Amino acid sequence: MRYDQIDRKLFIKNRKNFMDKMKSSSLAVFNSNDIYPIGADSTMPFQQNRDLFYLSGVDQEESILVLFPDAPKPEHREILFLTETNPHIAVWEGAKLTKEKALEVSGIETVYWLQDFEKVFFELMTQCDTVYFNTNEHYRATNKTETRDMRFIKWCKEKYPAHQVAKANPILQRLRAVKDPIELDLMQKACDITEKAFRRALKFTKPGVWEHEIEAEYWHEMIRNRSRGFAYTPIIASGNNANVLHYTENNQQCKDGDLILLDTGAEYANYSSDMTRTIPVSGRFTKRQKEIYDVVNKVKKEATTWLTPGTMWTEYHKEVGKLMTSELLDLGLLDKADVQNEDPKWPAYKKYFMHGTAHNIGLDTHDYGILTQPMEANQVFTVEPGIYLPDEGFGIRLEDDVVIQGKGEPFNLMRNIPIETEEIEEIMNS
Numbered sequence: 225m226r227y228d229q230i231d232r233k234l235f236i237k238n239r240k241n242f243m244d245k246m247k248s249s250s251l252a253v254f255n256s257n258d259i260y261p262i263g264a265d266s267t268m269p270f271q272q273n274r275d276l277f278y279l280s281g282v283d284q285e286e287s288i289l290v291l292f293p294d295a296p297k298p299e300h301r302e303i304l305f306l307t308e309t310n311p312h313i314a315v316w317e318g319a320k321l322t323k324e325k326a327l328e329v330s331g332i333e334t335v336y337w338l339q340d341f342e343k344v345f346f347e348l349m350t351q352c353d354t355v356y357f358n359t360n361e362h363y364r365a366t367n368k369t370e371t372r373d374m375r376f377i378k379w380c381k382e383k384y385p386a387h388q389v390a391k392a393n394p395i396l397q398r399l400r401a402v403k404d405p406i407e408l409d410l411m412q413k414a415c416d417i418t419e420k421a422f423r424r425a426l427k428f429t430k431p432g433v434w435e436h437e438i439e440a441e442y443w444h445e446m447i448r449n450r451s452r453g454f455a456y457t458p459i460i461a462s463g464n465n466a467n468v469l470h471y472t473e474n475n476q477q478c479k480d481g482d483l484i485l486l487d488t489g490a491e492y493a494n495y496s497s498d499m500t501r502t503i504p505v506s507g508r509f510t511k512r513q514k515e516i517y518d519v520v521n522k523v524k525k526e527a528t529t530w531l532t533p534g535t536m537w538t539e540y541h542k543e544v545g546k547l548m549t550s551e552l553l554d555l556g557l558l559d560k561a562d563v564q565n566e567d568p569k570w571p572a573y574k575k576y577f578m579h580g581t582a583h584n585i586g587l588d589t590h591d592y593g594i595l596t597q598p599m600e601a602n603q604v605f606t607v608e609p610g611i612y613l614p615d616e617g618f619g620i621r622l623e624d625d626v627v628i629q630g631k632g633e634p635f636n637l638m639r640n641i642p643i644e645t646e647e648i649e650e651i652m653n654s
Contacts, residue, residue, distance in 0.1 A: 225493070226451070227450055227492055230281055230329075231406055232329060232331040233331075234404055234406040235280055235281040238399065242291065242392075245399075246293060246390075246395075249294050250353065250355065250390065251290055251295075251349075251356065252290070252292075252356035253290050253380070254273065254279060254280075254289040254291075254358050254392070255273065255276065255358070255371075256287040256372060257270070257271060257272060257273045257285070257372060258371065259285050272285075272494060274494065274587040277587065280329075281330045282304065282306070282321065282329060282330055284321055285307075286307045287305065288341060289303070290302075290303040290348065291356075299333065300344075300348060303332070304330060304334070304336070305337070305344075306326060306336075306338060307337070308320075308338070309321070309322060352387070355389055356390045358393065359377075360393070363595065364590055394594075400587065400591065401591070401594065401603050402600055403604055403627070408602070408604070408627060410493050411496075411497065411604060413492045414451070414455065414491055414495050414496060415489075415490075415499070415637040415641070417445070418488070418489050419640055419641045420449060421441070421445035421446050421490060422442075422486070423651065424445045425438050425442060425488075425503075427652070429652065430478075431506055432477065432478070433478050434477050435462055435473075435475060435484070436474045439488075442454070451490045452491055453490070454489065454491070455589050456496070456589045457472045458486075459485065459500075460484065460486060462477075462478040462482050462485075462505065463478075463479060463483070464618070466618055466620070469578070469579060469612075480505060480506050481505065481506060482504075483502050483505070483620065484503050484505060485502045485619055486502070487499070487623070489589070494587055496586065496588060497625055500608055500610075500621045501641070502621060502622065504648075504649070507653045512616070513618065514645050516611050516613065516618075517620050522551065523547055523548055523551060524622050524623075527543075527581055528624070528626055528633065528634055528636070531626060532633075534599065535599045537595040537596075541580055545571055548576075549572065549573040552573055552577075557613075558572050558575075576611050576613065578612070581608060581609055582605040582608070583606055584604065585604050586604060599628055600628065601629060604626065604637070605625075605626060606623055606625055607624055607626060608621060610622070622643060624639075624643075
């Protein structure tokens with residue numbers, strides 16, 4: 225991997241926290257992601273199953289983690305199953321984890337080769353009553369592709385039909401939502417890489433460049449700083465493209481007088497950052513663009529202060545909506561009749577600001593976290609208000625990643641990334 229090895233204390237702690245919440249006489253199984261085919265012998269770049277990574281630090285395909293806190297044999301309470309490396313694999317792909325290196329990375333002492341899984345697993349299943357399956361239950365998940373975990377669940381239910389089953393996901397939703405200091409350091413690193421890439425893009429952008437050329441500048445800076453690249457598909461949306469919320473074509477020329485909405489966060493060590501800035505192609509905002517920009521920035525600053533322990537996610541969004549409504553009234557984009565006659569299910573402000581303001585972020589850009597429970601210290605949320613004006617040919621969104629504190633305002637992981645109009649103009653014209 226490109227990133228520095230993570231302190232295995234993080235994964236030791238994560239496993240302990242998970243096992244503390246398991247039922248008695250139970251085990252849990254976590255599978256790595258597949259390497260997905262494209263065609264012929266081509267494949268997608270591998271990305272690890274975030275749950276397995278969270279619990280082990282293993283960033284390698286065809287890996288299995290088994291947790292069995294009540295195992296009769298102490299050495300079977302934590303087990304890794306890995307592909308056995310050999311000279312042929314070392315020549316063609318690069319050597320895989322050895323048992324010694326796996327211990328160094330994960331803190332797990334018992335490592336078996338994958339070929340021994342069914343034999344060892346049979347022994348473990350004779351000693352437990354319940355098996356925890358790992359399923360993706362994120363509120364935005366779309367499970368159209370059968371994963372390695374799903375295939376394992378089918379196999380296990382057929383092979384061991386008398387066992388009780390339980391879900392690992394509710395435990396992981398709670399644990400992954402609250403970040404360890406080591407995780408916060410990794411997320412800060414991802415944000416710092418994003419800052420470097422954004423500053424490079426600011427210096428590069430001028431009338432006539434293409435959206436994909438700006439994307440290329442980001443790639444250059446991210447990869448040179450040991451990131452795998454973008455944490456999600458980047459949005460480089462000039463002009464009216466900014467009014468398409470998930471615009472990812474990035475294939476249009478940037479014109480003098482237009483704004484560019486840049487939703488472009490780097491990953492580092494599988495951890496995400498998620499930043500949005502909106503900048504002028506020419507290096508100068510028009511009076512109207514600055515007027516709208518300053519309102520979005522004002523809402524973002526105020527909304528950030530409301531991310532405190534005990535806040536409910538749904539109530540937070542309602543309050544941000546009220547704030548945005550007030551600002552849109554002041555701008556003249558809404559009038560009192562619009563608000564008085566609004567549909568409560570789709571308030572008037574949604575005409576100009578149709579998405580949410582905050583989501584959990586961590587190992588996934590839209591990370592785990594139970595949204596029906598109060599916010600806690602050390603959760604990390606985005607703050608991302610916007611105003612979209614297709615009739616005027618531009619849209620503005622601003623977004624930072626912030627850590628909820630035990631007391632006081634959240635800590636902004638993107639505090640060093642330029643956001644004020646004056647600073648953006650100064651950098652673009654220096």
